[in-house]
Amino acid sequence: MDVTAHFVLVPLMAQGHTIPMVDMAHLLASRGVHVTFITTPANASRIESDIQRARGSGIPIQFVSLRFPCEEFGLPQGCENLDCVTSREHAVAFLHACRTLRGPLTSILRQQNPPPSCVISDTMQYWTADMARELGIPRLTFSGSGGLFHLFRHLFLQNKSNDKVNNGAESVVLPGFPHHIEIARALIPGSLFIPEMAKFREEMMEEDCRSDGVVVNTFSDLEAPCIDQYQEVIGKKVWTIGPMFLCNRDAAYIAARGNKASIDQAQCLRWLDSMQPSSVIYVSFGSLARTSPSQVIEIGLGLEASNCPFLWVIKAGNRSAEVETWLSQGFEERTSSRGLIIRGWAPQVMILSHPAIGGFMTHCGWNSLLEGIAFGVPMITWPHFAEQFLNEKLIVEVLRTGVAIGVKTMTPWQVDKDVVLVKKDDMVRAVSRLMGEGEEGEAMRNRSRELGHKARAAVEEGGSSCENVTLLIQQIKASMKLAQ
Ligand code: UDP
Numbered sequence: 319m320d321v322t323a324h325f326v327l328v329p330l331m332a333q334g335h336t337i338p339m340v341d342m343a344h345l346l347a348s349r350g351v352h353v354t355f356i357t358t359p360a361n362a363s364r365i366e367s368d369i370q371r372a373r374g375s376g377i378p379i380q381f382v383s384l385r386f387p388c389e390e391f392g393l394p395q396g397c398e399n400l401d402c403v404t405s406r407e408h409a410v411a412f413l414h415a416c417r418t419l420r421g422p423l424t425s426i427l428r429q430q431n432p433p434p435s436c437v438i439s440d441t442m443q444y445w446t447a448d449m450a451r452e453l454g455i456p457r458l459t460f461s462g463s464g465g466l467f468h469l470f471r472h473l474f475l476q477n478k479s480n481d482k483v484n485n486g487a488e489s490v491v492l493p494g495f496p497h498h499i500e501i502a503r504a505l506i507p508g509s510l511f512i513p514e515m516a517k518f519r520e521e522m523m524e525e526d527c528r529s530d531g532v533v534v535n536t537f538s539d540l541e542a543p544c545i546d547q548y549q550e551v552i553g554k555k556v557w558t559i560g561p562m563f564l565c566n567r568d569a570a571y572i573a574a575r576g577n578k579a580s581i582d583q584a585q586c587l588r589w590l591d592s593m594q595p596s597s598v599i600y601v602s603f604g605s606l607a608r609t610s611p612s613q614v615i616e617i618g619l620g621l622e623a624s625n626c627p628f629l630w631v632i633k634a635g636n637r638s639a640e641v642e643t644w645l646s647q648g649f650e651e652r653t654s655s656r657g658l659i660i661r662g663w664a665p666q667v668m669i670l671s672h673p674a675i676g677g678f679m680t681h682c683g684w685n686s687l688l689e690g691i692a693f694g695v696p697m698i699t700w701p702h703f704a705e706q707f708l709n710e711k712l713i714v715e716v717l718r719t720g721v722a723i724g725v726k727t728m729t730p731w732q733v734d735k736d737v738v739l740v741k742k743d744d745m746v747r748a749v750s751r752l753m754g755e756g757e758e759g760e761a762m763r764n765r766s767r768e769l770g771h772k773a774r775a776a777v778e779e780g781g782s783s784c785e786n787v788t789l790l791i792q793q794i795k796a797s798m799k800l801a802q
Contacts (some may be wrong), residue, residue: 321799324796325352331398334605335440341566342535346791349787359398371568387418438533441461444524446527460535466497474493474665481530536558537776555608558786599643599753601628611641613737614716622649631660648712676696678690678696682701688773689713691769694769694770696720699713700723723744725739
């Protein structure tokens with residue numbers, strides 16, 4: 319007799335972690351699996367249209383919204399997502415607050431029918447491991463990043479060898495990788511780790527080791543060497559099931575994925591339709607990175623001087639008045655025939671999938687990279703922090719589908735200084751190399767197109783990621799039968 323599997327998904331509340339887990343919910347539900355997605359009121363309001371649609375259409379996804387204890391942990395009201403956190407103290411308080419969700423969540427899960435059969439949780443929500451043990455179900459981990467970073471995490475953070483390689487401008491070749499990766503010590507992920515978070519990191523790593531497997535949003539043709547090696551060194555199953563966002567082609571979902579877009583979908587599409595194929599550079603740095611006002615202005619000058627059509631997403635944060643003043647002093651007028659600015663949240667997947675997009679200037683967040691890859695878009699890489707400098711290596715040196723803008727230092731997560739790391743001329747050079755008619759750009763475009771085909775094939779019937787979803791569900795069903 320077939321059993322109904324029930325997957326409980328617990329994301330970290332940060333858009334780069336939550337959005338792919340919403341995609342995962344749709345992917346699993348499309349296979350008839352029952353899914354419970356854990357969120358909080360402020361986060362639920364960002365994906366309200368998705369929640370309503372799931373309810374109305376009978377897709378087997380249940381969204382459970384748990385009260386988040388901001389007040390008890392000294393967080394401002396509504397500070398339920400990492401993108402609202404503005405200090406180290408609040409970042410630590412935020413993670414402490416997450417841990418208190420265990421009690422209420424366990425009680426809710428005990429009442430479920432069908433009962434939960436596994437938890438897939440963000441690695442940072444490591445407290446779900448105790449909960450899974452209490453409920454007697456397996457726990458798989460998910461981190462929002464790709465195979466390269468997973469392998470790095472295991473080889474360096476887990477073994478604490480990052481303490482030996484951190485700090486300093488000189489380059490090191492990272493040992494133990496299937497690719498040659500040479501990177502400045504100061505750009506190695508982990509060097510921005512907040513000391514107060516050391517304990518969290520330790521507990522998280524311990525629970526990673528005890529987990530029953532790892533789910534990664536990547537695909538075999540993209541990262542098989544890293545994934546194979548990672549699987550070997552951790553000695554447990556790694557399920558590559560990406561790019562997950564390709565499983566949901568619903569236009570309304572794509573347009574409001576992760577947040578309500580700050581531009582009308584039809585207006586955005588009309589503008590894109592009016593542009594020549596592959597002519598536009600899309601500029602966006604994800605959900606967490608902040609750009610200082612002077613750097614925003616320098617980007618504007620670079621885009622103007624490049625003469626290339628552009629679609630530019632600006633998140634200038636609490637100093638946006640300075641930026642707005644500058645934009646209104648002639649920039650928007652001078653570039654109106656070939657430039658569109660989105661202030662706030664862009665419908666990124668909708669944009670990247672449009673034939674007018676010919677390049678993507680990105681901060682190298684894993685989701686953004688995967689989205690660009692899946693639509694065959696070559697990139698200009700401008701990493702800011704975390705594992706983004708490693709991801710840049712993958713694009714520029716391993717896959718050779720992008721050009722590095724040339725940043726040599728991390729951009730602090732929360733900008734308090736008016737730093738300018740990239741000059742107008744660096745932008746002009748990079749845009750011309752990527753979008754120009756030279757052989758280099760042409761070769762990158764061809765490789766990107768080929769990779770895009772492979773990404774889409776991976777999630778189609780018979781593709782590696784599609785097969786892995788089947789195997790994952792089978793494995794969980796087998797564990798349910800064993801537990802009976
Ligand atoms: N995103 C979006 N619109 C925006 C900014 C971001 O849809 O204006 C989405 C983007 O498509 C991706 C996610 O937010 O799915 C950002 O994740 P990523 O890993 O690229 O970067 P992070 O925000 O975690 O730094």
